[in-house]
Amino acid sequence: MIDLHEAQGRILQATPVLGRESVPIIEALRRVLALDIAAIEDLPASDVSALDGYAIRHTSLQGVSRRHPVHLRIIGEAPAGKPCGATVGDGEAVRIMTGGLVPEGADTVIKLEATAEDSGNVMCMANPGQGYGIRPKGDSLKKGQIVLRAGDVIGPLEIGALASMRRAYVYVHRKPTVAILSTGDELSDFHEPASPWKAMCSNLYALAAQVVEVGATPLCLGIVEDKLRSQQDILTEALRADLIVTSGGTSRGKYDLIRETFASMGMEMRFSTIFAKPGKPTLFGTIGNRPVFGLPGNPSATMLSFEQFIRPALLKMMGHRNGLYIPYNNAASGHGNDGLLNIDSFKKRPGEENDHRRASQVPLGRQLDHHVSKTVTVPKRFKVVAR
Numbered sequence: 001m002i003d004l005h006e007a008q009g010r011i012l013q014a015t016p017v018l019g020r021e022s023v024p025i026i027e028a029l030r031r032v033l034a035l036d037i038a039a040i041e042d043l044p045a046s047d048v049s050a051l052d053g054y055a056i057r058h059t060s061l062q063g064v065s066r067r068h069p070v071h072l073r074i075i076g077e078a079p080a081g082k083p084c085g086a087t088v089g090d091g092e093a094v095r096i097m098t099g100g101l102v103p104e105g106a107d108t109v110i111k112l113e114a115t116a117e118d119s120g121n122v123m124c125m126a127n128p129g130q131g132y133g134i135r136p137k138g139d140s141l142k143k144g145q146i147v148l149r150a151g152d153v154i155g156p157l158e159i160g161a162l163a164s165m166r167r168a169y170v171y172v173h174r175k176p177t178v179a180i181l182s183t184g185d186e187l188s189d190f191h192e193p194a195s196p197w198k199a200m201c202s203n204l205y206a207l208a209a210q211v212v213e214v215g216a217t218p219l220c221l222g223i224v225e226d227k228l229r230s231q232q233d234i235l236t237e238a239l240r241a242d243l244i245v246t247s248g249g250t251s252r253g254k255y256d257l258i259r260e261t262f263a264s265m266g267m268e269m270r271f272s273t274i275f276a277k278p279g280k281p282t283l284f285g286t287i288g289n290r291p292v293f294g295l296p297g298n299p300s301a302t303m304l305s306f307e308q309f310i311r312p313a314l315l316k317m318m319g320h321r322n323g324l325y326i327p328y329n330n331a332a333s334g335h336g337n338d339g340l341l342n343i344d345s346f347k348k349r350p351g352e353e354n355d356h357r358r359a360s361q362v363p364l365g366r367q368l369d370h371h372v373s374k375t376v377t378v379p380k381r382f383k384v385v386a387r
């Protein structure tokens, strides 16, 4: 039996980072950049005005004050989005709008509020200093500058940055496809009539939701009966996915076959019992380089095992640098405000055993849905941290 840290270590070590694909930038939201992004040109591409006012030569303002204004001749206009064409000389000004290209010859923009315009002339009543009011070429970004790095998580700010560099597509790590199936003759799905000896396969839906929540794509393969041949057939189907999750059939009952099925499919078993409750009979291995998880059928164990083991694995596959990092705060499912899993709560300490008789009842909160109304039991000396 291994503890939680050891289990997570083995999982992350055996989990590959998926390759990259090019997607429209909006679809890159919350995904991980796969290549560095450099600015392909200066931003802004030329000197532009930061103000509405007049583009002038600073030398034209010598000796100016409110009591001694200067009068400059207006020779043109530079609205945003259109070059002016004129060259500003001494004693001249070009009417300019915020974002307008600074015309040749001008080195300063005096703001509208410090001026008054009258019949083709502008009266300037202040000296703002040379260079005032101009956002120089390359002020925000210099051509060739690395703006975003491989491994960065794309948020709205990054999407804005990509768009401002005229990038419509971007390379991100692929989203894993996750095959999900439930094992158990006692299970039924929505399309089947309810029956007293059948249980609804709620794990399928809970797991699919957990997969979506982490940003991966579920491939729901439904229920499979407790028969080796049937399980092998559906697992062959599941090999299309990047990661496989089954629920049920992991313990020692006569019809708990999933170990045998995995073994017959050539799975390299990397662990099969964990020092944790719930979640003790959790299996993990690989078929090829594909992570395969056999989660216990008990719904609370299934969901918690997903959080502790599969979420970090999926984050790693999607290129997140720290597989244990949760990109958003989800305290209800056992993550602290810092977004890190509270794995210490389940860590084995020397001399402690997983003794069910000493277990105390600890409600783990909202993440256990109404149909999973049972409380989660953990051995007394194990603290469940729910910050």
Ligand SMILES: Nc1nc2c(c(=O)[nH]1)N[C@H]1C(S)=C(S)[C@@H](COP(=O)(O)OP(=O)(O)OC[C@H]3O[C@@H](n4cnc5c(N)ncnc54)[C@H](O)[C@@H]3O)O[C@H]1N2
Pocket (backbone or CB within 6 Å): 182, 183, 184, 186, 187, 199, 200, 201, 202, 203, 204, 247, 248, 249, 250, 251, 252, 253, 256, 278, 279, 280, 281, 295, 296, 297, 298, 299, 301
């Ligand atoms: N002799 C032992 N018996 C058990 C052990 C053990 O160590 N020795 N471990 C216990 C623990 S802990 C757990 S957890 C369960 C895990 O058993 P399985 O993984 O084999 O799960 P099942 O028996 O198939 O199902 C358990 C329970 O959960 C319900 N279930 C199953 N699948 C679903 C689903 N998709 N949706 C909703 N509910 C589901 C199922 O009907 C059972 O009630 O083993 C203990 N036994």
Ligand code: MOO
Pocket (backbone or CB within 6 Å): 276, 277, 278, 279, 280, 281, 296, 298, 300, 301
């Ligand atoms: O996983 Mo079982 O639910 O350890 O209790």
